[in-house]
Amino acid sequence: MSDRLGLPSAVSIALGGMIGGGIFSVLGVVAKLAGARTWLAFVVAGVVALCAGYSYTALNAVSGRTGGSVTFVQRYTDNTTVAGMVGWTLLFGYVGSMAMYAYAFGEYTVGVLGLRDVLGALARPLVSALAVAGFVALNRMGARATGTAENALVAAKMLVLLGFGVLAAVYGSAHGGLDYGVGGSLGTAPVVAAAVSFVAFQGWQLLFYDRSSIADPDTTIPRAVYVAIPVAVLTYVLVGVTTTSLLTPAQIAQYGEVALAKAAEPVLGSLGYGVISVAAVVSTGSAINATLFSAAHFANGMTDEDILPDRIADHADGDGVPQRTVLLLGIVTLGLTVYGTLDGITALASFAFLVVFGAMSAIAFTERGRDSVSGVPPLVGALGALVLLPLLCYHLAAHEPRTFGFVVLTLAAVFVVELSYFERTRLARAAKRAEDRF
16 A cells, blocks of 8 residues: 555645644734734735636646756756746745744744743743754654644644634624625725735745655645645634634734634634634644745755755755754744834745745746646736735834834845855956956
C-alpha cells in the first residue's frame, strides 16, 4: 500500500497552511480596516489567490515538468537573477508568515494563561520567541505531523471555527441581526483590507514543492487547491461576518489580535473565549511547525541552482530535515516576531506573496491558449495583484507611516542583499577593474 498522500490529506495540508494560522492572525487587523465588510475583503483576496492557484497548475501542465515559483520564472524568463529574487522574496514571505503566526501564538497564550499580569509588556514577545525556538528544536529533531495527524488537526480546527460561526450566526440573528455592511458607499477599505489579508491565503502552493509525497500529483494537487481555497474563503466569510456583527468597531480596535476569541464570549461566555484561544494556540503552533519544515526544504532546494549560498543550506538528516537551514530561518523569524508589529509583519508577508503570485499569474497569461489554458484566471490574478500592491503601499504610507517605513526598509535590505548575491560575479569584476585603474 502506498504511503503517499491522497486528496483528503492534500486538502488538509492546503487548508492547514491557510486556516491553520491565517484566521487567528489577521482577522483583527482586517476587521479594523474593513469593519462589517471584512467578509468582502476575504472574498477579493480569495479570488486573486484562486486565480494564482489556477496559474500554478496551468504552468505545470503546459511545461510538462514539475516545479514552483522559482522553477517557472527560471524556465520562462531564462534569467537566474530574476528567478533567484523571486525565490528570496517567497522565502521572506514564509518567514513573515511564521513571524505572524508566532505573534498570534504569543497573544493568545498570554491571554489564556494571564501572563501579562506577571510579565507585563515582555509577555507576548517572550512567549512568541519561545514558540519559535521550540519549533526550531522540534524540526531539528525531525518531528513532523503525519498525514493522518494533519487530517485530524485540520478537522478539529474546522470544527471549532465552523461551530463557532454557526452558533454566532444564530445568536447574532436573534439579537439584532447580522451586519453585512451593505449600506452606504463601498469605498476602498475592503480592497485595502484584501491586500493586507492576502497572507492568509498562502500555504496551498507548498503542495507544488511536496509532489513526491502526493499520490498522482498531476490530478490530486489541482483538485486540492480548487477545494481548499474556496473552503478557506467560506470559513473566513462566516467568521468575519459574525465577529464584526458581535463586536463594535471600538471593541475590535481594543481587542485587536484576539478579537475572534472575544467575539465568542457573547455566545458561550468565558468557555467560548477559552475554546477559541486554545484552538488559536494549537493552530498557529502547527502553522509555524509546518511552514518551517516546508520553507527549510524550499530554501535547501534553491541551493541546487545556486540561488542560495551553499553555507546557508545543508544536507538533510535521516528524517529529511535540513538542520542548518531550519536554524537560520528560525533566527530570522524570531527577530521579526519579537521586534516587529503585527500590522508590519502582516503587510510585509502579504506584499511578498502578492508579488510572487502576481508574477506567476502574469507568466501563465502568456501561455494562454496552450493545452486549453484559459487566459481569464491568470489575467484576473495578475491584475488583482497589480491593484492590491499599490493600495497596500498607499494605505501603509498614509495611515501607518512607521509600519510603512518598517516594510520599505526591510524590503530594501532584502533587495540589496539579493542583488549583491546574484550579481556578485559582475560586481567583483567591476571592483577589480576599478582597483586596477587606481
